[in-house]
Amino acid sequence: MATLLFADHDNASLSEHSARALGAALQIGAEVDILIAGQGAAPAAEAAAALVGVRRVLLAEGDALAERLAEPVAALIVQLSGDYDTILAPATSSGKNVLPRVAALLDVMQVSEVTEVVSPDTFKRPIYAGNAIEVVQSAEAVRVLTVRSASFTPAAAGSAVAPIIAIKPPVAPVLSSFRQNLLSANDRPDLSSARIVVSGGRALGSKERFEATINPLADKLGAAVGASRAAVDAGYAANDFQVGQTGKVVAPDLYIACGISGAIQHLAGMKDSRVIVAINTDGEAPIFQVADYGIVGDIFDIVPQMERAL
Amino acid sequence: MKILVPVKRVVDHNVKIRVKTDGTGVDLANAKMSMNPFDEIAVEQAVRMKEDGEASEVVVVSVGPAQAQEVLRTALAMGADRAILVVAEGRVEPLAVAKILQRVAQAEEAGMIIVGKQAIDDDCNQTGQMLSALLGWSQATFASKIEMSGGSALVTREIDGGLQQIELTLPAVVTADLRLNEPRYASLPNIMKAKKKPLVQQTPNELSVSVAPRLNVLRVEEPAARASGIKVGSVAELLDKLKTEAAVI
Numbered sequence: 001m002a003t004l005l006f007a008d009h010d011n012a013s014l015s016e017h018s019a020r021a022l023g024a025a026l027q028i029g030a031e032v033d034i035l036i037a038g039q040g041a042a043p044a045a046e047a048a049a050a051l052v053g054v055r056r057v058l059l060a061e062g063d064a065l066a067e068r069l070a071e072p073v074a075a076l077i078v079q080l081s082g083d084y085d086t087i088l089a090p091a092t093s094s095g096k097n098v099l100p101r102v103a104a105l106l107d108v109m110q111v112s113e114v115t116e117v118v119s120p121d122t123f124k125r126p127i128y129a130g131n132a133i134e135v136v137q138s139a140e141a142v143r144v145l146t147v148r149s150a151s152f153t154p155a156a157a158g159s160a161v162a163p164i165i166a167i168k169p170p171v172a173p174v175l176s177s178f179r180q181n182l183l184s185a186n187d188r189p190d191l192s193s194a195r196i197v198v199s200g201g202r203a204l205g206s207k208e209r210f211e212a213t214i215n216p217l218a219d220k221l222g223a224a225v226g227a228s229r230a231a232v233d234a235g236y237a238a239n240d241f242q243v244g245q246t247g248k249v250v251a252p253d254l255y256i257a258c259g260i261s262g263a264i265q266h267l268a269g270m271k272d273s274r275v276i277v278a279i280n281t282d283g284e285a286p287i288f289q290v291a292d293y294g295i296v297g298d299i300f301d302i303v304p305q306m307e308r309a310l
Numbered sequence: 311m312k313i314l315v316p317v318k319r320v321v322d323h324n325v326k327i328r329v330k331t332d333g334t335g336v337d338l339a340n341a342k343m344s345m346n347p348f349d350e351i352a353v354e355q356a357v358r359m360k361e362d363g364e365a366s367e368v369v370v371v372s373v374g375p376a377q378a379q380e381v382l383r384t385a386l387a388m389g390a391d392r393a394i395l396v397v398a399e400g401r402v403e404p405l406a407v408a409k410i411l412q413r414v415a416q417a418e419e420a421g422m423i424i425v426g427k428q429a430i431d432d433d434c435n436q437t438g439q440m441l442s443a444l445l446g447w448s449q450a451t452f453a454s455k456i457e458m459s460g461g462s463a464l465v466t467r468e469i470d471g472g473l474q475q476i477e478l479t480l481p482a483v484v485t486a487d488l489r490l491n492e493p494r495y496a497s498l499p500n501i502m503k504a505k506k507k508p509l510v511q512q513t514p515n516e517l518s519v520s521v522a523p524r525l526n527v528l529r530v531e532e533p534a535a536r537a538s539g540i541k542v543g544s545v546a547e548l549l550d551k552l553k554t555e556a557a558v559i
């Protein structure tokens with residue numbers, strides 16, 4: 001049998017998460033098809049077809065699929081499910097929205113946020129905010145998985161091109177409808193896949209000070225900007241900047257935590273970074289327990305100094 | 311419109327849990343237990359909707375051991391009207407919880423179910439989506455705002471790139487994200503009043519749902535520990551380490 005990967009994309013381009021999920025899918029061993037559900041999504045399908053290891057790309061288009069709302073996309077995946085024994089998606093907001101719905105319609109339990117493929121039916125996944133790792137085996141007829149992108153290397157784009165096959169989505173009752181996206185304008189690297197992340201916490205004190213302190217350093221380093229929940233709740237940074245158990249999970253080469261205490265929920269989202277730097281006035285802050293390099297000091301002093309010295 | 315809110319009893323979010331040395335699970339003996347934080351947000355939302363005249367009744371449901379009554383009482387003290395405890399010991403997976411909630415929602419003729427986005431113990435983030443699928447209802451996950459208008463609800467969702475607004479036909483399942491609201495603390499008089507509010511018990515059997523786990527947990531491991539780091543005395547030293555030792559800039 002084969003594996004179906006429900007790709008993350010915005011019609012115009014394929015997200016890096018899809019290539020990483022393909023990395024996970026290939027470890028399972030079976031042949032992999034990629035499903036692109038959308039509208040005007042040929043560019044995303046072409047990008048998927050160029051990834052090494054893809055057998056074929058299924059392109060399903062329609063107005064109802066344009067924004068990948070959960071109900072029609074789940075119905076589409078269920079219609080395709082007979083040909084696959086594994087269905088997976090990256091654990092992005094789209095994958096997390098759709099796949100449990102598919103699992104329930106197929107009457108199987110999903111394995112969420114897989115960080116390691118142990119064998120085709122056995123997976124590791126973090127529980128309790130990453131304070132424990134569960135090794136779980138699925139004997140379900142169809143294995144439904146979401147995979148944590150930060151844990152897998154992306155499949156590369158190659159010279160061969162997999163065939164793109166147009167498929168007709170099923171007619172499903174319209175239960176919800178798209179109104180609008182209010183996306184954060186951001187010309188920095190994507191937080192989830194950036195090589196360097198500079199994150200700010202509650203200590204930043206205001207949106208203005210957050211931007212005036214964090215952004216120049218991030219720009220100097222070509223880094224993405226992240227934030228703690230406290231900083232997002234207080235309105236210093238947009239919701240999609242949140243790193244943590246319930247935000248984004250990142251594993252960059254370098255993570256710089258500025259005025260972040262290091263609560264377990266924050267650590268859950270960044271403790272697999274290769275190198276961690278912490279800047280905090282409190283030498284006892286828990287963030288120092290995971291930091292490779294710590295500076296006890298005031299961010300409003302240290303961060304601009306770093307920016308100038310680079 | 312009746313709103314159903316599922317609440318899970320989980321280890322308190324401030325507790326640092328320990329993996330059992332024999333790898334069979336997590337040691338929760340004597341650990342403080344609380345309502346899942348996202349479920350507090352869901353209860354708060356439902357209670358506010360009742361206060362605003364958008365909901366007629368708020369019913370809270372938990373699937374768990376007898377002690378889950380405590381989180382149901384907390385929800386009643388926050389302003390929910392009635393509670394249902396579906397008594398089940400041990401690990402109950404999201405799919406089984408969703409099937410139980412499906413039966414309860416049908417019996418109660420609920421118009422909306424507000425679920426937490428994620429339980430902070432299993433970190434599954436599945437139950438609401440599964441429940442919505444089983445009921446054949448509309449779904450909005452990761453909600454940071456719910457606005458009612460007649461027979462529909464306009465929901466703002468937190469997505470990877472920012473926010474998304476979708477309109478749901480009722481009945482609907484909505485999952486609550488962190489910024490939907492800030493839950494209230496129950497006042498002492500309300501805690502007293504909650505003791506008299508109705509709490510009924512049922513069993514999965516009575517609802518014809520099997521709670522036998524589908525997934526086989528082979529073992530639970532300690533996460534890889536990080537090597538301990540150092541404190542540096544100056545920005546110059548830090549940048550030097552990052553360039554030469556770590557080679558990341």
Ligand SMILES: Cc1cc2nc3c(=O)[nH]c(=O)nc-3n(C[C@H](O)[C@H](O)[C@H](O)COP(=O)(O)OP(=O)(O)OC[C@H]3O[C@@H](n4cnc5c(N)ncnc54)[C@H](O)[C@@H]3O)c2cc1C
Nearest residue numbers: 201202203228229230244245246247259260261266281299
């Ligand atoms: C269900 C749930 C889910 C959660 N999910 C997440 C999540 O996904 N991500 C997340 O981040 N959090 C999450 N949290 C919140 C988490 O528990 C913490 O409350 C949060 O991470 C704290 O943010 P902070 O470190 O910015 O703020 P604080 O804990 O207030 O820390 C601020 C730090 O700044 C330091 N400081 C102050 N002034 C300065 C200065 N001038 N210079 C340098 N340092 C300074 C202080 O010493 C302190 O250590 C969640 C909580 C719950 C209950």
Ligand SMILES: Nc1ncnc2c1ncn2[C@@H]1O[C@H](COP(=O)(O)O)[C@@H](O)[C@H]1O
Nearest residue numbers: 316317318373426428429434435436437
């Ligand atoms: N045992 C349970 N009893 C009641 N509600 C639950 C239970 N398990 C999960 N839920 C609900 O489903 C949400 C998501 O849980 P999960 O899918 O396990 O991450 C929780 O926030 C609760 O609202």
